[in-house]
Amino acid sequence: MNSTTEINHEKLMELFGSVFNDVAGSMAIMMSYLGDQTGVYRAMDKLGPASVKDIARESNVDER
Known part of the structure; x- marks a missing residue:
């Protein structure tokens, strides 16, 4: 004996969301934790508007 249940797509989309x-x-x-632990946020605060290369250099991390 097989039984099937109809899927309520609206509820399914709510669950996915x-x-x-x-x-x-x-x-x-x-990402916030990693930025804090690596010093990236401190570098951004210190430098102000800066390039990725400058922030990486200041925080001593690879720019990638």
Whole structure:
């Protein structure tokens, strides 16, 4: 005996949206942590408007 369940696409899209937002938020937190730990944010604060090359040099990280 097989049974099938109809998928509510509206609820499925709401779930996908919620999961996507949660993942994006988690990635933003990780990038903020890395920027803090590597000194990139301190370099940006010290230099003001600067190129990636200048920020990398100031924070002693690879510009890539």
